[in-house]
Amino acid sequence: EMRTRMFLRTAEFLWQEGHCAHATAEESETRTVQMINLYAQFARDYMAMPVIIGVKTANERFAGALNTYTIEAMMQDGKALQAGTSHNLGQNFAKAFDVTFVNKENKPEYVWANSWGVSTRLMGALIMTHSDDNGLVLPPHLAPIQVVIIPIYKNSEQLAEISARVAPIVSELRALGISVKYDDAENKRPGFKFADYEVKGVPVRLAIGARDIENGTVEVMRRDTLEKHVAPLDGIAEYIKGLLEDIQANILQKAVQYRDSMIRTVDTYDEFKVEIEKGGFILAHWDGTTETEEKVKEETKATIRCIPLDGDKTPGVCMVTGKPSAQRVIFARNY
Incomplete structure (x- = not known):
């Protein structure tokens, strides 16, 4: 990592990473979703850190992936942190590296792959989610000394x-x-x-x-x-x-209450520009284009953290262009 940041982007870091190869697209997608849900469960049950599960936009997803699922957490300074990802790679990497298997018809076929991982940046997430001016606040489920x-x-x-x-x-x-x-x-x-x-x-x-x-x-x-x-x-x-x-329950409840207090809904771009200065997650309609996504990033330094899997699916109009929007997405400034 060239641009380091303590606990989040270090010159060297450790990964928990996995890769799977499957016979069908459906099996690969099931495993991809299973792993992001597992990361979300770990974040909540052990780290006492609530996260939002969602899908990255085409502009933000892992290069070469069909889909990137993410868990997004809210730090105490109002910035978002990507805490883990799971990528459905389809057959793209299998074709690039000639990874095949023999199917039931005894014919070679490219595998359907996925990869997923979290890193030591979770330590940074833990510190920034719970700690106070007196030092660390460790959830009992993770504390080395309870x-x-x-x-x-x-x-x-x-x-x-x-x-x-x-x-x-x-x-x-x-x-x-x-x-x-x-x-x-x-x-x-x-x-x-x-x-x-x-x-x-x-x-x-x-x-x-x-x-x-x-x-x-x-x-x-x-x-x-x-x-x-x-x-x-x-x-x-x-x-x-x-x-x-x-x-453990109190630390989680406190983090959930803070995260929820930092989620706001806006309908206009002018309103968005005001609210983004306050930090937090902003729910807003987006027309699905990279051009609009880049315009918002350039003008406000905010990115689309994810298209949330849960929540309001009501269609609307893009806050920037007025074009149709399938659902609200989550914007935030991030680490």
Whole structure:
């Protein structure tokens, strides 16, 4: 990559990429759609990042493909991010590289191919979708450390007492499939540890001192809201398991609410020019021509992110030319 951007366009990057060859056009299209839906499901269920599934325009689709399906996400600064794609390549590449198979009639035939992938730009998407001024906010389903436990003590005797009480809690959490770190490092003060794990986005922090043990309680802090509360030590592992799911759901809900608040509908080009300056997804009619698409891009720096698969399919007239439009498409400025 010549023009780099941290986390999004790096000089070198890792792909999750797949290629399939099929006997029929229908099988290839089915797999192409299946994969974009799988990426959308991963984005929503693990990254807590809502996306819009759609088809790229002829001008934006992968070169040589019959169709490119995309998932488009909305970042907190109002810019769109293409988070994954799936391409139905038809037989174009098979013909170019002479990829054939023997069909049921025992005759050679070109395969119907597709390819699909996501890359490490998803890390950038995760950061820009959820994080705040205090650092990362990681969804529990993806966080490498889901819970951190920090002891509050004045001397080695108190630390030993706390460690003995914490050990079975750590075991219980791990038995529930929860990743947990007990940070009893003596070269860092609790305040430093609090800030450090906040920056790193650990979903749940437990702080426990000698008085907490006496009271049978523990201080719980959730990273998504920065709220603190006291919970009983008895049954804390099961409580944390439920809390992590609540945090996951809350992070997703917050992202959905923000994304939806950034979707607006316009009918005229003058209105579009005003609204695009506010960021977000703009739903507008387009006449289907590359000329109009390029005109909008040149004059507003906005591109058609996709023709959404779901939503309003009502035909109308192009906001620029007044010509017939099959349905509204999604415009945005993007990374």
